[in-house]
Amino acid sequence: MSILDSLSPRALAAPESGIVEVVNYARGREGLLPLWVGEGDLPTPDFINRAAMASLNAGETFYTWQRGIPELRQALADYYGRHFGTSLPMENFYVVGSGMQAIQLSVQAITSPGDEMIYLSPAWPNIAAALEIAGARSVAVPLQFEHGKWSLDLGRLEAAITPKTRGLFINTPSNPTGWTATHQDIRDILALARKHDLWIMADEIYALYYYAGGRAPSFLDVKQADDKILFVNSFSKNWSMTGWRVGWIVAPAELGQVIENLVQYSTSGVAQFMQKGAVAALNEGDDFVRSNIEKAARSRDILCDALIATNRVQTLKPDGALYSFLKIDGVTDSRKTAIDIVDKTGVGLAPGTAFGLGGELFMRACFLRDPVQVADAAERLSRYIQGL
DSSP: OOOGGGHHHHHHHHOOHHHHHHHHHHHTTTTOOOOOOOOOOOOOOOHHHHHHHHHTTTTSSSSTTTOHHHHHHHHHHHHHHHHOOOOGGGGGEESSSSSHHHHHHHHHOOOOTOOOOEESSOOHHHHHHHHHHTTTTEEEEEEEETTTTTEOOHHHHHHOOOEEEEEEEEESSSSTTTTOOOOHHHHHHHHHEEETEEEEEEEEETTTOOOTOOOOOOGGGTTTTTEEEEEEEEEETTTTOOOOOOEEEEGGGHHHHHHHHHHTTTTSOHHHHHHHHHHHHHHHHHHHHHHHHHHHHHHHHHHHHHHHHHEEEOOOOSSSSEEEEEETOOOOOOHHHHHHHHHHHHHOOOOOOGGOOOOTOOOOEEOOOOOHHHHHHHHHHHHHTOOO
């Protein structure tokens, strides 16, 4: 009998990340261009680091507010006012230890073992895993892929609802597809949730990475005070803070004590010096975010134009987010192909198998990098594709 046999079946069933598998295979190789994970190539800006260091130097290393320091919660409220036109008070904002924890706590808040949560697929694999580990059931509803573009079939989404369904997880703009809900999609999904008395867990982390101008449509544009919506988000993408592990939840103020309790019995809060860095990100970081978005737009065009020019790739420029989700003609095993590509070209891509139903034949490339590097990656990939 193995010691593993004594572990929880849920823990044993937690899948290895298909993205991390490929990363671990080739991490650290000379000349590698890593487009496999969802982060940019810039370190955290100095103004954020300085704020965190000032907090450390001031001795702010003690236990702190479970819901987040008031200064950060107010900064979040102000940020939403600037970018989403809301007038939400700080009582609607809760600071947590990463966007991933925001998802975990939201899952714990609205599901019980045996409940179902519907999500749109292909999807970032962590949402399904978080649900299954919590004892809930993840139900994938595939987006439609036609003529290189992804779209939502609302009828298919409604058909997946059962008496056990507790909510809908909606990531828009989407990782990995770049699908971005239109204003009509947002209204239709919200109407569906109201009709069936469901929660919506809205992951709008890429809302500002929207290439039609402005920001992407949001559930905040149409929600009413009594709508059951939890927004999960993170400092990782906008401000180059992937390693900080700081996120937030936007929720009705009535949930405050519940969320505080869930934080207490998981991480017991986010370190104050990290929160001070996050305050600086929100209050001083709009120009940095704007430059990141402009860089992403240039790199998106470089990568997608090169791939489309091969006449061997099915994809279009994504409306939002940071990824080209591409289908190479003749590829039937994206995991095997990802390994082959990194071996032969030095370009790291994530295999579509990691993103579940509907993604099996695709590859994901993150283009939030220096356009010169992305052009190099595009040239290497084009040569590989033409040689198949």
